[in-house]
Amino acid sequence: MDSSSNKGLNNQFTCDDVDVLSKKSLYHGFFNMTKITFRHQLFNGGWSEIIERELFERGHAVALLPYDPIVDKVVLIEQIRVGALESTSPWQYEIVAGMIDKGQSSEQVAIREANEEAGIVVSRLQKISHFYPSSGGCSEQLDVFVGCVDTSTAKGIHGLEDEGEDIRVHVVARKDAYALVTNGRIENAASIIALQWLELNVSGLRTQWNMK
Incomplete structure (x- = not known):
């Protein structure tokens, strides 16, 4: 066979x-x-x-899609990316993400980065995926989560100055965020995976999080 x-x-x-x-x-x-x-x-x-x-x-990393099930909105961040310098705009729309420091779990990093990059608190976490972004030449592994947040607290400019971060926060309706995937505005792989997952699983997720 x-x-x-x-x-x-x-x-x-x-x-x-x-x-x-x-x-x-x-x-x-x-x-x-x-x-x-x-x-x-x-x-x-x-x-x-x-x-x-x-x-x-480049070590291993975590990406988090902050989702507010009450208002059905997500938090996206915008920052300059050196790998996209030859794109139309190197400022990319992404979900929260960060490198895993020694001794920290993926869940701890997701919660830390949500606060550092968007100023928000994550009350619940659910694992979406684990993958190699480019295993043909890169050892990085990525854990992807969706996190329950209150989007009313998501605003402003964030990031760590000593790491050269300048991050703008956007609160976007879930449907509008998914449209950014389908029309190609979002080019980051982890963000695409997370938003596609949410589009397919939002009903079950809201039930699990006790939201109608």
């Missing part, structure tokens, strides 16, 4: 089927770059040729 027809997918290989020959640090700064030399088991048997890849290491 063709394995591609299987409804349940199970990986044939694990980390034990990769032979890492060397790791060399190429750059150490705000982010790190490592050159990895390795070989791996092949689907048809045997081993691959030796492969060299540069790996971008």
Whole structure:
């Protein structure tokens, strides 16, 4: 039987089927770059040729979609992003996000970043997803949450000065926020995933949070 027809997918290989020959640090700064030399088991048997890849290491992160189920609105933030400098506008609409510091859980980071970037308090959290944004060359993993907030407290300019943050807060109706996804105004992957999830699950979420 063709394995591609299987409804349940199970990986044939694990980390034990990769032979890492060397790791060399190429750059150490705000982010790190490592050159990895390795070989791996092949689907048809045997081993691959030796492969060299540069790996971008930026740690792991958390993204949070702040949602107010009472008024059916979300909180979006706007800030400049160096990766989008060649876009029409490098100021991107996103959801709250931040890097996981040593010793902190994803949930703690989500709550911390909501306060730092939008000045809001999260009363409930629900996990949406866990994913690699670009596993072909980056080790970063991202946990995505939706959090229950009071959008009446979301306003103003936020961010940490010592980290060069200048973040504007926007309160947007859920339907209008989703329209920003469908028309391409929101280009950030975690934000797209979270808003699509909310659009599909808003009824169940509101029931779970005891909202009609």
